Amino acid sequence: MASDVAKPVLCAEALSKRFGGVVASDRIDFSLRRGEMRCVIGPNGAGKSTFFGLLCGILRPDAGRVFLKGRDVTHLPAFRRVRMGLGLTFQTNRTFHALTVAENLETARRASARDAADDAHFRAAYAAFDLAGSARLLARELPHHQLQWLEICMALRRGPDVLLLDEPTAGMSPGETMFTADVLKMLSRDGLALIVVEHDVAFVRKVAETVTVLHQGAVFAEGPVEAVTQREDVRQIYLGRVREKAG
Amino acid sequence: MMRTLRLLNGAHDLGQGRVFWSGLALLAVAFLAYPVVASSFTATNVAYYLLNIPMALGLSLLWGYGGVLSFGQVAFYGIAGYSYGIVAGNLQEFAWGTVAAAITALLAAGLSAAAFGYFVFYARVAAWIVPILTLVLALLLATFLGLTAGYQWRVGDVQLGGYNGMTGIPALQIGGVTFQDYAFFYLVVLVVAACYIALRVWVNAHRGQVLMAIREDVLRTELLGYDVRLEQLRAFVIASVLAGVSGVLYVQWGNYITPSAIGLQQAALPVIWVAVGGRDSLLAVAIATFLLNQLTYVLSSSGNQSALVIVGGLLVAVMMFAPEGIIVGVGRARWLRALKVRRWSAHPGHGE
Amino acid sequence: MLPELTSILYQFGTNAAFLLLSALGLIVILGMMNIINLAHGEFMMLGAYAASFVVHRGMPFPLAVIMAFFATALFGIVLERLVIRRFYGRELGALVTTWGISLILAQGALLLFGPYMPPIPIPGGAVSVGVFSFSVYWLILIGISVVLVAGLALVYRATRFGLQARATMQNPIIARSLGIRTGQIYMLTFGLGAGLAGLSGALLAPTTSIAPYMGQQFVAPAFITVVVGGGANVIAGAVGSSAFLSLIETPVSLTLGTFYGTMALLVMALMVIRVLPAGISSLGARLRPIVAR
Numbered sequence: 033m034a035s036d037v038a039k040p041v042l043c044a045e046a047l048s049k050r051f052g053g054v055v056a057s058d059r060i061d062f063s064l065r066r067g068e069m070r071c072v073i074g075p076n077g078a079g080k081s082t083f084f085g086l087l088c089g090i091l092r093p094d095a096g097r098v099f100l101k102g103r104d105v106t107h108l109p110a111f112r113r114v115r116m117g118l119g120l121t122f123q124t125n126r127t128f129h130a131l132t133v134a135e136n137l138e139t140a141r142r143a144s145a146r147d148a149a150d151d152a153h154f155r156a157a158y159a160a161f162d163l164a165g166s167a168r169l170l171a172r173e174l175p176h177h178q179l180q181w182l183e184i185c186m187a188l189r190r191g192p193d194v195l196l197l198d199e200p201t202a203g204m205s206p207g208e209t210m211f212t213a214d215v216l217k218m219l220s221r222d223g224l225a226l227i228v229v230e231h232d233v234a235f236v237r238k239v240a241e242t243v244t245v246l247h248q249g250a251v252f253a254e255g256p257v258e259a260v261t262q263r264e265d266v267r268q269i270y271l272g273r274v275r276e277k278a279g
Numbered sequence: 280m281m282r283t284l285r286l287l288n289g290a291h292d293l294g295q296g297r298v299f300w301s302g303l304a305l306l307a308v309a310f311l312a313y314p315v316v317a318s319s320f321t322a323t324n325v326a327y328y329l330l331n332i333p334m335a336l337g338l339s340l341l342w343g344y345g346g347v348l349s350f351g352q353v354a355f356y357g358i359a360g361y362s363y364g365i366v367a368g369n370l371q372e373f374a375w376g377t378v379a380a381a382i383t384a385l386l387a388a389g390l391s392a393a394a395f396g397y398f399v400f401y402a403r404v405a406a407w408i409v410p411i412l413t414l415v416l417a418l419l420l421a422t423f424l425g426l427t428a429g430y431q432w433r434v435g436d437v438q439l440g441g442y443n444g445m446t447g448i449p450a451l452q453i454g455g456v457t458f459q460d461y462a463f464f465y466l467v468v469l470v471v472a473a474c475y476i477a478l479r480v481w482v483n484a485h486r487g488q489v490l491m492a493i494r495e496d497v498l499r500t501e502l503l504g505y506d507v508r509l510e511q512l513r514a515f516v517i518a519s520v521l522a523g524v525s526g527v528l529y530v531q532w533g534n535y536i537t538p539s540a541i542g543l544q545q546a547a548l549p550v551i552w553v554a555v556g557g558r559d560s561l562l563a564v565a566i567a568t569f570l571l572n573q574l575t576y577v578l579s580s581s582g583n584q585s586a587l588v589i590v591g592g593l594l595v596a597v598m599m600f601a602p603e604g605i606i607v608g609v610g611r612a613r614w615l616r617a618l619k620v621r622r623w624s625a626h627p628g629h630g631e
Numbered sequence: 632m633l634p635e636l637t638s639i640l641y642q643f644g645t646n647a648a649f650l651l652l653s654a655l656g657l658i659v660i661l662g663m664m665n666i667i668n669l670a671h672g673e674f675m676m677l678g679a680y681a682a683s684f685v686v687h688r689g690m691p692f693p694l695a696v697i698m699a700f701f702a703t704a705l706f707g708i709v710l711e712r713l714v715i716r717r718f719y720g721r722e723l724g725a726l727v728t729t730w731g732i733s734l735i736l737a738q739g740a741l742l743l744f745g746p747y748m749p750p751i752p753i754p755g756g757a758v759s760v761g762v763f764s765f766s767v768y769w770l771i772l773i774g775i776s777v778v779l780v781a782g783l784a785l786v787y788r789a790t791r792f793g794l795q796a797r798a799t800m801q802n803p804i805i806a807r808s809l810g811i812r813t814g815q816i817y818m819l820t821f822g823l824g825a826g827l828a829g830l831s832g833a834l835l836a837p838t839t840s841i842a843p844y845m846g847q848q849f850v851a852p853a854f855i856t857v858v859v860g861g862g863a864n865v866i867a868g869a870v871g872s873s874a875f876l877s878l879i880e881t882p883v884s885l886t887l888g889t890f891y892g893t894m895a896l897l898v899m900a901l902m903v904i905r906v907l908p909a910g911i912s913s914l915g916a917r918l919r920p921i922v923a924r
Contacts (some may be wrong), residue, residue, distance in 0.1 A: 108622065547734055584742055588735050
């Protein structure tokens with residue numbers, strides 16, 4: 033396995049997707065290095081969820097390609113991409129409420145005959161989120177923020193190379209949000225590549241180095257977090273003043 | 280060994296702990312001792328009430344644990360029954376002929392389920408399409424077998440027989456034992472017990488948890504890296520082989536099978552047993568299957584034609600007022616649970 | 632050449648009309664309420680029974696057909712109020728429950744009315760083209776199914792009920808907040824679907840024997856038509872699906888017999904869902920994305 037840091041671990045070329053007359057993804061080019069922490073932001077309806085779905089394989093693009101660890105996975109179903117080293121969580125929490133915390137994690141571990149390659153990230157997160165004490169509880173008995181943490185741990189259980197998180201701190205208190213941000217930064221420092229789709233600009237400022245701004249399905253801006261969030265046109269998108277796409 | 284025992288006692292069925300298993304063992308002993316007091320005629324009747332339990336347990340796995348509903352399990356029951364009849368009828372002069380027939384029958388049920396299930400599950404259709412297509416499969420199979428009257432419809436020495444069905448099917452024979460009368464009763468009791476234990480271990484083991492995970496959230500399970508299509512197909516094949524087990528036992532019982540064993544009314548019965556007992560408990564399903572088979576047998580053998588109206592009404596009533604099932608409803612009732620909690624706290628170390 | 636062509640067209644038309652008539656009531660209920668009514672065949676049986684009853688009291692057949700519609704519709708409305716309304720949003724529960732209802736109806740009819748109802752003679756005679764002769768009644772049935780589909784489309788496009796029903800189908804919560812009485816819409820829709828099943832049963836009654844379990848013969852064709860049609864646009868889906876399936880079924884039935892024709896339907900259903908899991912109507916939605924919105 034090549035551990036060249038500069039080589040993209042996940043990348044997309046000219047990804048496009050239409051729903052009826054709506055262009056939800058418009059020729060998106062995207063590239064993520066190993067160990068990089070990227071935030072994808074944009075107003076409601078910017079195409080974040082579609083982009084997320086295209087990367088993980090829930091949606092099939094009309095055009096364009098997706099590469100995971102250098103391999104073309106455009107036509108692979110979602111579960112194969114997960115087995116290749118993608119981990120992900122959903123916008124709304126989707127743990128198995130009728131199973132215990134331990135059973136949830138066990139279900140996450142044993143998805144294929146091949147055992148998890150390296151679960152160092154999992155162990156770090158599991159310890160940081162302090163879930164061991166709740167292992168025997170049913171998932172439905174956990175408070176909301178711990179369910180979100182459990183879902184992150186499930187996504188990490190098989191030792192993925194890339195973690196895709198869709199609004200991981202939705203519904204958390206500011207304190208829990210900042211703590212989650214700290215844990216994610218720690219994982220990133222340990223070499224995990226992360227993509228976080230987020231609304232919360234405070235959270236984004238805290239964790240990201242680079243941000244990608246989506247607007248009307250296309251990449252509107254990309255760059256260092258401070259520079260991009262200062263840009264006047266990006267602020268205007270968030271305030272909803274830019275109605276027409278430039279060009 | 281210890282691990283298997285722990286799985287057997289697992290949480291995903293009614294009944295855990297020493298008291299429960301002692302009771303169940305006592306029940307098994309009672310069944311094994313039953314021929315001492317019963318005539319071979321009544322013992323064979325009781326075997327008849329039991330022999331549909333494997334098919335019902337399979338449907339419980341599929342529907343209750345996996346969230347996939349099949350209305351056509353009788354198709355695989357019929358495929359196994361007819362396959363057994365064909366092979367056993369042709370090989371009956373060989374010592375292991377009927378055993379080969381039983382194996383062939385289960386293979387036929389499993390393979391046809393795999394082929395049919397491939398098209399259904401790999402298409403990832405909406406949930407309501409699976410029961411519809413399996414029902415159509417059973418109906419067409421029954422229609423086809425009804426058309427097989429006449430001399431040209433024969434396989435080797437065996438006539439398929441059209442609506443009159445296949446008759447004179449030889450009983451299973453292992454070594455010097457022919458499974459008729461009391462021997463047939465013991466065979467059914469052992470097979471049913473084995474199916475229950477194996478399935479109970481299965482639902483509490485990893486594969487069973489994956490099945491329940493799919494029932495709860497298909498997309499989440501897929502995005503943990505599971506091939507949902509394969510898991511559903513696997514459960515479907517297991518359920519269909521179990522339906523085949525019941526089919527093979529059925530043709531031992533009466534030594535005949537007709538297309539009506541696969542018809543629309545018969546297709547409804549497994550769904551009724553499973554719904555009335557409580558689909559996500561194997562034990563409840565087994566009990567309901569035994570009792571309801573007894574009910575319909577007693578009603579219809581006394582010439583009463585209202586059996587189908589009664590079980591149909593029972594199904595509607597259960598779906599409306601006790602959708603989790605009658606036996607599961609009683610088993611999980613709060614007063615019973617309160618009783619259990621007190622018992623476990625008095626004897627720590629048994630419960631979870 | 633012309634007689635042969637006419638004969639093939641006639642076979643094709645009767646098969647398509649049979650599929651469409653078998654499926655019509657089922658489609659209305661599925662498309663508008665997302666409920667699969669497994670007692671559909673028994674509703675058709677009730678329609679045939681009502682028609683037989685009326686005809687043998689000396690009334691004309693067309694009147695009997697209309698009375699069958701209203702009788703079954705009324706029965707459907709009562710059933711919706713008592714049972715079905717508990718199952719909105721639980722499609723598997725509805726499927727199982729309606730199966731229980733179907734058992735009760737079929738066996739109940741046997742217990743109440745005995746194994747046969749007096750048959751209804753086929754109205755109209757035959758016309759011949761060359762060596763082939765065609766049943767006038769089947770030609771009328773083809774015409775009636777066209778009229779029924781057009782009428783149904785009109786009801787949903789052009790009437791107040793149709794507009795409210797479509798709104799309810801797309802988003803019941805918003806429809807309710809706009810003051811639409813969704814419970815009433817569901818009740819009427821189920822009544823309409825049941826009535827159409829009864830109407831079809833009455834129309835097809837002269838072509839078959841009228842018996843408690845006659846509904847079974849409609850189960851395979853009706854449900855396969857619905858599965859192949861899909862739920863995206865049910866009326867268009869049903870028309871497309873019955874035409875397509877008839878195209879397959881007709882030659883198979885002619886060469887190998889009726890059973891293999893029905894068998895071909897199942898095989899085609901498995902093939903179609905492999906390519907289009909949401910049925911033929913999803914193809915329409917894919918091809919006409921902007922119109923569909």
